[in-house]
Amino acid sequence: MTAVPLQPPRRLIEFTLDGEAVRVPEGATILDACRAAGKDVPTLCQGDTLTPKNACRVCVVEVEGARTLAPACSRRAEPGMAVRTDTERARHSRKVVLELLASSVDLSTTPRAEEWIKEYEAKPERFGAEAARMNEAPKVDNDRYVRDYDKCILCYKCVDACGEQWQNTFAIAVAGRGFDARIAAEQDAALPDSACVYCGNCIEVCPTGALSFKSEFDLRAAGEWDEERQAETTTVCAYCGVGCNLTLHVQDNEIVKVTSPHDNPVTHGNLCIKGRFGYQHVQNRD
Amino acid sequence: MDLKYSPTARPTDEERAAVDDLLGPPESGWDGGDGRDGDTLRWARGGRAARDRRDLLLPGLHALNDRIGWLSPGALDYLCRRLTVPPAEAYGVATFYSLFSVAPRPATVLRVCTDLACAAKGSAEVCAGLERELGPAGTPSEGAVWQPSPCLGLCERAPAALAVRAGTPAPATAVVAPATPGTAAAAARAPQDAAPEPYAEEAVPQAGSPGLVLLRQVGTVDPASLDDYRAHGGYAALRRAFALGPAGVIREVTEAGLVGRGGAAFPTGRKWDATARQPDHPHYLICNADESEPGTFKDRVLMEGDPYALVEAMTIAGYATGAHHGYLYLRGEYPRALARIQYAIDQARARGLLGDDVLGQGYAFDIEIRRGAGAYICGEETAIFNSIEGQRGEPRSKPPFPVEKGLFGKPTAVNNVETLVNVLSILERGAAAYAATGTEGSTGTKLFCVSGAVARPGIYELPFGVTLGGLLETAGGCTGTPRAVLLGGTAGGFVRPDELDIPLTFEGTRAAGTTLGSGVVMVLDETVDLPRILLRIAEFFRDESCGQCVPCRVGTVRQEEALLRIKDRTGAAAADDIALLREVGRAMRDASICGLGQTAWNAVESAIDRLGVYQ
Ligand SMILES: Cc1cc2nc3c(=O)[nH]c(=O)nc-3n(C[C@H](O)[C@H](O)[C@H](O)COP(=O)(O)O)c2cc1C
Ligand code: SF4
Ligand code: SF4
Ligand code: SF4
Numbered sequence A: 001m002t003a004v005p006l007q008p009p010r011r012l013i014e015f016t017l018d019g020e021a022v023r024v025p026e027g028a029t030i031l032d033a034c035r036a037a038g039k040d041v042p043t044l045c046q047g048d049t050l051t052p053k054n055a056c057r058v059c060v061v062e063v064e065g066a067r068t069l070a071p072a073c074s075r076r077a078e079p080g081m082a083v084r085t086d087t088e089r090a091r092h093s094r095k096v097v098l099e100l101l102a103s104s105v106d107l108s109t110t111p112r113a114e115e116w117i118k119e120y121e122a123k124p125e126r127f128g129a130e131a132a133r134m135n136e137a138p139k140v141d142n143d144r145y146v147r148d149y150d151k152c153i154l155c156y157k158c159v160d161a162c163g164e165q166w167q168n169t170f171a172i173a174v175a176g177r178g179f180d181a182r183i184a185a186e187q188d189a190a191l192p193d194s195a196c197v198y199c200g201n202c203i204e205v206c207p208t209g210a211l212s213f214k215s216e217f218d219l220r221a222a223g224e225w226d227e228e229r230q231a232e233t234t235t236v237c238a239y240c241g242v243g244c245n246l247t248l249h250v251q252d253n254e255i256v257k258v259t260s261p262h263d264n265p266v267t268h269g270n271l272c273i274k275g276r277f278g279y280q281h282v283q284n285r286d
Numbered sequence B: 001m002d003l004k005y006s007p008t009a010r011p012t013d014e015e016r017a018a019v020d021d022l023l024g025p026p027e028s029g030w031d032g033g034d035g036r037d038g039d040t041l042r043w044a045r046g047g048r049a050a051r052d053r054r055d056l057l058l059p060g061l062h063a064l065n066d067r068i069g070w071l072s073p074g075a076l077d078y079l080c081r082r083l084t085v086p087p088a089e090a091y092g093v094a095t096f097y098s099l100f101s102v103a104p105r106p107a108t109v110l111r112v113c114t115d116l117a118c119a120a121k122g123s124a125e126v127c128a129g130l131e132r133e134l135g136p137a138g139t140p141s142e143g144a145v146w147q148p149s150p151c152l153g154l155c156e157r158a159p160a161a162l163a164v165r166a167g168t169p170a171p172a173t174a175v176v177a178p179a180t181p182g183t184a185a186a187a188a189r190a191p192q193d194a195a196p197e198p199y200a201e202e203a204v205p206q207a208g209s210p211g212l213v214l215l216r217q218v219g220t221v222d223p224a225s226l227d228d229y230r231a232h233g234g235y236a237a238l239r240r241a242f243a244l245g246p247a248g249v250i251r252e253v254t255e256a257g258l259v260g261r262g263g264a265a266f267p268t269g270r271k272w273d274a275t276a277r278q279p280d281h282p283h284y285l286i287c288n289a290d291e292s293e294p295g296t297f298k299d300r301v302l303m304e305g306d307p308y309a310l311v312e313a314m315t316i317a318g319y320a321t322g323a324h325h326g327y328l329y330l331r332g333e334y335p336r337a338l339a340r341i342q343y344a345i346d347q348a349r350a351r352g353l354l355g356d357d358v359l360g361q362g363y364a365f366d367i368e369i370r371r372g373a374g375a376y377i378c379g380e381e382t383a384i385f386n387s388i389e390g391q392r393g394e395p396r397s398k399p400p401f402p403v404e405k406g407l408f409g410k411p412t413a414v415n416n417v418e419t420l421v422n423v424l425s426i427l428e429r430g431a432a433a434y435a436a437t438g439t440e441g442s443t444g445t446k447l448f449c450v451s452g453a454v455a456r457p458g459i460y461e462l463p464f465g466v467t468l469g470g471l472l473e474t475a476g477g478c479t480g481t482p483r484a485v486l487l488g489g490t491a492g493g494f495v496r497p498d499e500l501d502i503p504l505t506f507e508g509t510r511a512a513g514t515t516l517g518s519g520v521v522m523v524l525d526e527t528v529d530l531p532r533i534l535l536r537i538a539e540f541f542r543d544e545s546c547g548q549c550v551p552c553r554v555g556t557v558r559q560e561e562a563l564l565r566i567k568d569r570t571g572a573a574a575a576d577d578i579a580l581l582r583e584v585g586r587a588m589r590d591a592s593i594c595g596l597g598q599t600a601w602n603a604v605e606s607a608i609d610r611l612g613v614y615q
């Protein structure tokens, strides 16, 4: 969040986390408290720059006295509550959520998915070879970025970033219902026919790699994408006076994607088309 | 907003007229009119004022669907221009509801219920017959298309079908129940010529008997006549409410021990008190008449049989909670209830019983009907808010609770139809007299939706505490050899025929490890193929999941797949899949956002554990 000075200090809330007393500022979530205490709770739909939609449910924890589990990413800490992050019950739900996702969606580019699947002993294959999947072909309809919804976990982050939380463009929304729900522009149109302005702010928040730069998509398809070989350089966008931060990801002396630091107090990782995609001139060597 | 409308998709004149009849003509090119010139050239219209009308999106979609039968790209684009709604969002809303189609289809759509009560009474034969008459489901033929449907709320007359033909000035509808292939096909070909529906009271075998409270006027008072309603004591409760004042009404309702009849059994007095106390204004009242729980049809019968009672009860609830605007969220598949309630509201308004000065008491209250569009989830209290606001009908996460931040972010009380109608007798007779009926934990009477293999299916009103066996006896007993009774609907659970001594109270069913839910009591006899019934339940939840959270969106699919695998298996051959069902079901119950996912596995679990299916 934007650092605003001169706010009155926030009240501290005290509650028990896995049996230990912890104190967090008022308004903090259980996840904030977990992270402050060095506990690793898996998250997918939570985003550091977005209001939690708490849709994926991989972060659930047990709140004493509650009928159901609570999403750590959005449930605010309340004084006196007793939270357990690692009970059999919470671990069971996390495991099943990972199984349900991994059996329906391609998680190969979701950071940490593989690690969590191991940690929770999830067995997505037990639903059988016939288990229904997203079954979407990548949508390659423009030169800038690709929408590979076979990897989409429907976390709503791109929709929120494109709409009221950041970009205010509203080019995409969730269409359909239930298992048939998909992220789509109106009439499922190609991006060039939609309201999209190619700010790429949806790519910035996508937790699965479903949205990726065309350059990344092509390199991956060719088997040449290699983060080990990449350097990241954070610089200032030269186009206008706002001065957004750009992080250039460079592989083999070519810019392969552009991100923006989420902790920038002005832009929170958001850019416009010029900063996000307007780097070709840098690579123009003739 | 970077609104980008379609440069090519144009509405037809008919589509434009459908929208303009609802919204009035456009002011200028800024909101879909012809061109921008003169005064309107330089100043952008729209902005916040236009966005404030977002809640007209769903009525706009209905207006188009009612008149044209489907939502063309040009029609959607025009509606978006009129309301300044981003086209991607409108598309997301339009594709959320099963009554709408964004693909062309014939003007007449016949929906054939294939849900539990109808399946037990031969819906498969109706479908097979329709295939012969009209071709396969989903393929247009003779200007109509038929498709299977979840429960239509007509279970007492199973098997049921509903035909709707889009057109002007209003769509023609035909309710066919009980349906045969012949009557259903005829209704699809000419819905306007279908035989009229039986009177609402035909669904109430006890109609006219003494001792009825909620149903006492059904069949004895003319549902169209406000004078008749008043001549039978109508509006005495509202007068009493004005005499007591809002706090007095809440006190009576609390002391009467009234708890919600929509399924969650929450104390109504506490809900009203919490709403009334909120400093934020305005407050809203919503009557939840979405009634889509398979096997439930009590709210339909109340609204069709005694519409003024609901109008009066909503006025009282609004007065008590400090609301001046009430919404009645009505299931989209209830054409007769819509007509009756709309007429009753109009009459009440014309006679000063709604409006700026109700009964000359200086209290302003009015009621607006909002139609659902085929989405069970929109009966969930926070999904209703999103649906009315013109968003996708996805539940919100709680907290914040509706009494604090509900419709349009304002304090809102949501109550079921039956809950509200109870308030009339509480005020007429006083809390003590009301609470004298029933048990300590469940006061008053309850409406039961009895269907399936019973001699006289219908709505029954009995004091809380009657046993399951007692209720079935009142309904004329079972036909055939009973195999199972479903209590509380698909979100409820099965009990065995040897458990007929379960007392039908909130506490009694809870103690027996089951639930009253919305009052469904569906009897299945031995001819019913239980694994198939369970598969139908799983299919229902898979279809109706809003898709927001993973445990429910994918879990309901995996459960359906497992139930399909074991539909002909028993014992060890089914054991692995039953273990899988349990594991997935447990995560759905624990980790889903809302009641749909949390309860989706209840009925199947009870069938495995209590009935021993697959053994
Ligand atoms: C999936 C789902 C569907 C629901 N459908 C209905 C409904 O159709 N009608 C209803 O009154 N309550 C329904 N409810 C319950 C409502 O959320 C809410 O509890 C109720 O309307 C409150 O009214 P009451 O206190 O008068 O019962 C549903 C709940 C869920 C989770
Ligand atoms: S690139 Fe920007 S405008 Fe386009 S869909 Fe993504 S967030 Fe929306
Ligand atoms: S595309 Fe990415 S950000 Fe958008 S819903 Fe799917 S996973 Fe989330
Ligand atoms: S439980 Fe099901 S219906 Fe409820 S929010 Fe989750 S996906 Fe939607």
Ligand code: FES
Binding pocket: A042, A043, A044, A045, A046, A053, A054, A055, A056, A057, A058, A059, A060, A071, A072, A073, A074
């Ligand atoms: S990270 Fe908390 S619900 Fe997705």
Ligand code: FES
Binding pocket: B113, B114, B115, B116, B117, B118, B119, B150, B151, B152, B153, B154, B155, B158, B159, B160, B294, B295, B296
């Ligand atoms: S109308 Fe068919 S099951 Fe209810």
